[in-house]
Amino acid sequence: GRRVTVRDIAAAKERHEKWPMLTAYDALTARVFDEAGIPVLLVGDSAAMVVYGYDSTIPVTVEDLIPLTAAVVRGSKRAMVVADLPFGSYQTGVAEGLATATRFLKETGAHAVKLEGGRRVLPQAEAMVAAGIPVMGHLGLTPQSVNVFGGYRVQGRGQAGDELMADAKALEAAGAFAVVLECVPEDLAARVTASLSIPTIGIGAGDGTDAQVLVWQDMAGLTPHTAKFVKKYADLQTILGDAARSYADEVVGGAFPAPEHSYH
Numbered sequence: 001g002r003r004v005t006v007r008d009i010a011a012a013k014e015r016h017e018k019w020p021m022l023t024a025y026d027a028l029t030a031r032v033f034d035e036a037g038i039p040v041l042l043v044g045d046s047a048a049m050v051v052y053g054y055d056s057t058i059p060v061t062v063e064d065l066i067p068l069t070a071a072v073v074r075g076s077k078r079a080m081v082v083a084d085l086p087f088g089s090y091q092t093g094v095a096e097g098l099a100t101a102t103r104f105l106k107e108t109g110a111h112a113v114k115l116e117g118g119r120r121v122l123p124q125a126e127a128m129v130a131a132g133i134p135v136m137g138h139l140g141l142t143p144q145s146v147n148v149f150g151g152y153r154v155q156g157r158g159q160a161g162d163e164l165m166a167d168a169k170a171l172e173a174a175g176a177f178a179v180v181l182e183c184v185p186e187d188l189a190a191r192v193t194a195s196l197s198i199p200t201i202g203i204g205a206g207d208g209t210d211a212q213v214l215v216w217q218d219m220a221g222l223t224p225h226t227a228k229f230v231k232k233y234a235d236l237q238t239i240l241g242d243a244a245r246s247y248a249d250e251v252v253g254g255a256f257p258a259p260e261h262s263y264h
């Protein structure tokens with residue numbers, strides 16, 4: 001079959017169908033999630049932390065993310081793949097933002113891009129949409145602005161909620177096809193969802209959004225420390241650790257390789 005498209009995403013909102021998004025950073029996990037029926041895979045700049053070991057998303061570059069994004073496209077068949085634009089690759093201006101988004105589509109095969117911010121990046125979003133590039137917005141706790149927020153904390157409380165609503169409406173008007181709402185009060189996320197005709201994708205935003213997203217290593221229990229909004233659906237840290245210990249024990253003890261693992 002064919003890939004999920006922005007039209008499928010739009011139709012899901014009209015039918016009030018909720019859907020899941022997961023991050024992916026390599027071909028094998030992309031394949032697992034694709035075969036599990038996850039319709040949209042995000043190659044997040046969270047790769048900065050979960051792939052590259054940085055303590056924020058600030059340092060990761062276009063050169064770091066392009067090969068990962070290409071691998072996720074190659075590893076999946078049905079999912080729509082969204083490329084996250086890293087810090088510094090679009091805030092610097094419309095021309096650079098458009099050049100970056102264009103590179104991701106041409107060099108990776110991704111089907112859409114995601115950028116952080118509302119009205120402050122609207123000219124970039126409009127230029128990308130005009131160029132034929134589907135744009136996903138991201139509001140609330142936008143990790144590329146962690147140094148302005150002074151930490152990873154809930155956004156959009158009180159007056160800031162009105163600003164977030166205005167940003168969401170501006171993104172919709174600019175032609176964005178969806179918007180991520182990260183770490184915002186659930187009532188604000190529900191109000192934004194009801195006010196937009198494009199889908200909202202929540203992370204730490206309660207159950208009132210059209211879709212949900214989690215970083216896969218958080219959802220699968222590989223990340224040591226996670227936020228309150230994460231639910232762990234597996235304990236990969238224990239499963240992988242046990243596998244590595246069993247392998248080590250069998251190599252040291254001589255049980256591996258056995259005759260069936262050897263060529264005679």
Ligand code: KIV
Binds near residue numbers: 023044180
């Ligand atoms: O980079 C990322 O993984 C993200 C999602 C958490 C929305 O932006």
Ligand code: NA
Binds near residue numbers: 044046057084
């Ligand atoms: Na991101």
